[in-house]
Amino acid sequence: MTWLxxxxxxxxxxxxxxxxxxxxxxxxxxxxxxxxxxxxxxxxAQGQVSAQINALGSNLLxxxxxxxxxxxxxxxxxxxxxxxxxxxxxxxxxxxxxxxxAAVAPITQRSEALTAAANNWTTTVVGTTPNWLSVRARAxxxxxxxxxxxxAQDAAVVVLAPTTAxxxxxxxxxxxxxxxxxxxxxxxxxxxxxxGSDSTSNLDDQAIVPQATASTRLxxxxxxxxxxxxxxxxxxxxxxxxxDQEATSELDNLHGVSALNQDFTITAQQSLVNTVTSVDRxxxxxxxxxxxLSLLVGGIGxxxxxxxxxxERTREIGLRKALGAxxxxxxxxxxxxxxxxGLAGGLFGAVLGIAGAxxxxxxxxxxxxxxxxxxxxAIAVSIAIGLVFGVYPATRAAxxxxxxxxxxx
Amino acid sequence: MxxxxxxxxxxRKTYRNGSLSVDALRGITLQIRPGEYTAIMGPxxxxxxxxxxxxxCLDVATSGSYxxxxxxxxxxxxxxxxxxxxxxxxxxxxxxxxLPSQSAWRNVELPLLYAGVGRDERRRRALAALDRVGLGxxxxxxxxxxxxxxxxxxxxxxxxxxxxALILADEPTGNLDSTATADVLALLRDLHDGGSTxxxxxxxxxxxxxxTRRVVVRDGGIVADEATAGVRAP
Ligand SMILES: Nc1ncnc2c1ncn2[C@@H]1O[C@H](COP(=O)(O)OP(=O)(O)O)[C@@H](O)[C@H]1O
Ligand SMILES: [Mg+2]
Numbered sequence: 001m002t003w004l005x006x007x008x009x010x011x012x013x014x015x016x017x018x019x020x021x022x023x024x025x026x027x028x029x030x031x032x033x034x035x036x037x038x039x040x041x042x043x044x045a046q047g048q049v050s051a052q053i054n055a056l057g058s059n060l061l062x063x064x065x066x067x068x069x070x071x072x073x074x075x076x077x078x079x080x081x082x083x084x085x086x087x088x089x090x091x092x093x094x095x096x097x098x099x100x101x102a103a104v105a106p107i108t109q110r111s112e113a114l115t116a117a118a119n120n121w122t123t124t125v126v127g128t129t130p131n132w133l134s135v136r137a138r139a140x141x142x143x144x145x146x147x148x149x150x151x152a153q154d155a156a157v158v159v160l161a162p163t164t165a166x167x168x169x170x171x172x173x174x175x176x177x178x179x180x181x182x183x184x185x186x187x188x189x190x191x192x193x194x195x196g197s198d199s200t201s202n203l204d205d206q207a208i209v210p211q212a213t214a215s216t217r218l219x220x221x222x223x224x225x226x227x228x229x230x231x232x233x234x235x236x237x238x239x240x241x242x243x244d245q246e247a248t249s250e251l252d253n254l255h256g257v258s259a260l261n262q263d264f265t266i267t268a269q270q271s272l273v274n275t276v277t278s279v280d281r282x283x284x285x286x287x288x289x290x291x292x293l294s295l296l297v298g299g300i301g302x303x304x305x306x307x308x309x310x311x312e313r314t315r316e317i318g319l320r321k322a323l324g325a326x327x328x329x330x331x332x333x334x335x336x337x338x339x340x341x342g343l344a345g346g347l348f349g350a351v352l353g354i355a356g357a358x359x360x361x362x363x364x365x366x367x368x369x370x371x372x373x374x375x376x377x378a379i380a381v382s383i384a385i386g387l388v389f390g391v392y393p394a395t396r397a398a399x400x401x402x403x404x405x406x407x408x409x
Numbered sequence: 410m411x412x413x414x415x416x417x418x419x420x421r422k423t424y425r426n427g428s429l430s431v432d433a434l435r436g437i438t439l440q441i442r443p444g445e446y447t448a449i450m451g452p453x454x455x456x457x458x459x460x461x462x463x464x465x466c467l468d469v470a471t472s473g474s475y476x477x478x479x480x481x482x483x484x485x486x487x488x489x490x491x492x493x494x495x496x497x498x499x500x501x502x503x504x505x506x507x508l509p510s511q512s513a514w515r516n517v518e519l520p521l522l523y524a525g526v527g528r529d530e531r532r533r534r535a536l537a538a539l540d541r542v543g544l545g546x547x548x549x550x551x552x553x554x555x556x557x558x559x560x561x562x563x564x565x566x567x568x569x570x571x572x573x574a575l576i577l578a579d580e581p582t583g584n585l586d587s588t589a590t591a592d593v594l595a596l597l598r599d600l601h602d603g604g605s606t607x608x609x610x611x612x613x614x615x616x617x618x619x620x621t622r623r624v625v626v627r628d629g630g631i632v633a634d635e636a637t638a639g640v641r642a643p
Binding site: 001012016321324326 | 487488510511519520525528
């Protein structure tokens with residue numbers, strides 16, 4: 001008997017018991033759809049996070065004060081023992097000492113109350129240099145950004161992020177308006193485009209002022225040259241580690257320290273991407289594991305139905321054997337039946353999963369990517385499940401003694 | 410005298426169900442030559458079906474020997490037994506045993522399917538066998554759409570489609586009215602005339618009278634074995 005004929009016989013049996021076959025298929029279908037959706041959700045989230053982080057500058061290194069274990073970060077108040085200075089930033093910007101560093105932007109920031117006309121708004125005020133715009137991969141919606149001249153003159157100028165502008169003025173077209181920060185009048189010279197939010201802050205709610213203005217007129221700490229962190233942009237993604245080394249040796253020199261007593265820490269934005277994606281991956285694996293469990297349950301459903309089918313068709317099996325069917329022929333018939341059920345579940349499950357991946361993002365706002373490999377894999381797995389869980393019932397059918405099978409009622 | 414097609418020597422069959430054991434056959438010795446039309450008769454429970462199952466290679470004897478067409482059935486593997494059933498034996502059962510979801514000709518082609526015959530030839534031979542039993546126009550009907558007599562004729566067509574040497578019929582008329590009984594008996598008679606070896610099991614005297622030899626079984630043993638006139642049904 002050829003495989004095609006075995007397939008036809010199996011297909012006939014499935015068609016004869018439509019309802020039962022449909023319900024069996026449902027178990028696999030749900031499992032496969034769940035696998036495709038969860039894997040898609042996980043991959044979609046990973047893609048979204050790395051896209052977000054990359055948008056902030058994937059070639060970014062951040063120098064923070066303190067050793068890597070001290071935990072001092074951007075939130076350390078100005079005037080506390082920050083070991084980084086404007087001089088450090090200038091030195092790192094030198095093309096000679098650090099050829100792989102494209103641009104450097106020192107940062108000091110603090111939460112301040114801003115007032116425009118009758119509106120009050122408290123936001124993060126960032127003191128930095130003109131390089132900040134390119135280092136943080138931001139762009140202007142209107143007006144201009146800080147210049148070297150602003151820096152040299154301690155100019156009372158500010159660039160607002162879009163949310164801040166809207167909260168203060170009710171619009172983002174506010175270049176030329178004036179705003180008071182800490183009771184000092186500032187002129188708004190530009191507004192940034194939107195950039196969303198990263199893991200720690202809302203990037204669309206901040207006010208950018210010149211570094212010199214921030215330290216001399218706004219924050220007024222004891223050490224005017226001290227900064228909270230320094231952002232470094234490497235010339236490219238491939239020179240990131242070279243830039244890291246150049247920055248480390250330069251700062252070691254300036255601070256008179258070595259690897260043993262370093263008073264600064266350099267972290268790469270890329271390592272943040274890796275951390276976040278690995279957390280996402282763990283979550284995806286966990287969800288896919290749960291989905292796989294539901295597949296297992298679906299597989300047990302197939303086995304259950306196949307056992308019922310064998311019991312119900314004992315007489316038919318006996319007849320087929322009386323007419324000359326070999327044990328292997330009977331076994332193959334039931335195996336084909338089980339794997340066709342599995343395949344049908346896989347195909348319909350893939351259709352449902354892909355439909356879900358298209359529809360669900362509109363409801364929950366999370367992207368779901370449709371992975372061809374995961375889909376093909378899921379369908380292959382569904383056939384395998386049919387086969388694996390069909391083996392026991394099929395073997396039982398094949399082993400039935402023809403006469404016992406014929407006699408059964 | 411030709412070599413026997415069926416050669417049973419001292420065949421015993423004991424069914425064991427836990428501590429309970431039933432001696433269904435207690436030493437049967439029987440030879441049937443090619444072309445014979447034998448009726449096996451006896452009251453219910455006398456062991457007729459058990460004997461037919463052993464002769465048809467559906468079951469194996471507990472002891473004794475059985476040669477079918479000179480081959481020792483006791484030494485055959487599962488696969489060889491399946492092959493023997495497929496090629497040498499055609500079964501007709503009291504319950505018809507047709508697959509209800511399949512059309513008449515699909516039922517008839519089954520033995521050919523297991524014999525590895527190609528699709529077109531299967532259909533051709535199945536239709537020819539249905540013609541032979543007078544059901545050429547019912548090939549696409551399912552068993553449920555046929556009368557009991559017609560269903561049994563489909564079963565006869567299925568039994569003869571591989572042109573086996575031996576036809577085994579176990580109470581083939583047990584579920585049929587007198588007209589249908591006459592039809593089926595006439596078919597068996599035709600097959601006998603065509604040279605087939607037929608073993609007909611029945612407990613009805615008139616049905617048994619069709620055969621040319623009568624073997625009477627009681628309590629698992631043969632109590633009479635005689636040639637008969639082979640009366641043709643009216
Ligand atoms: N599978 C079985 N298990 C136990 N006893 C059986 C089995 N099949 C038949 N028998 C017993 O064997 C004897 C002969 O049965 P059977 O050959 O069916 O008789 P008949 O066909 O002549 O009516 C009966 O006593 C029956 O109860
Ligand atoms: Mg019987």
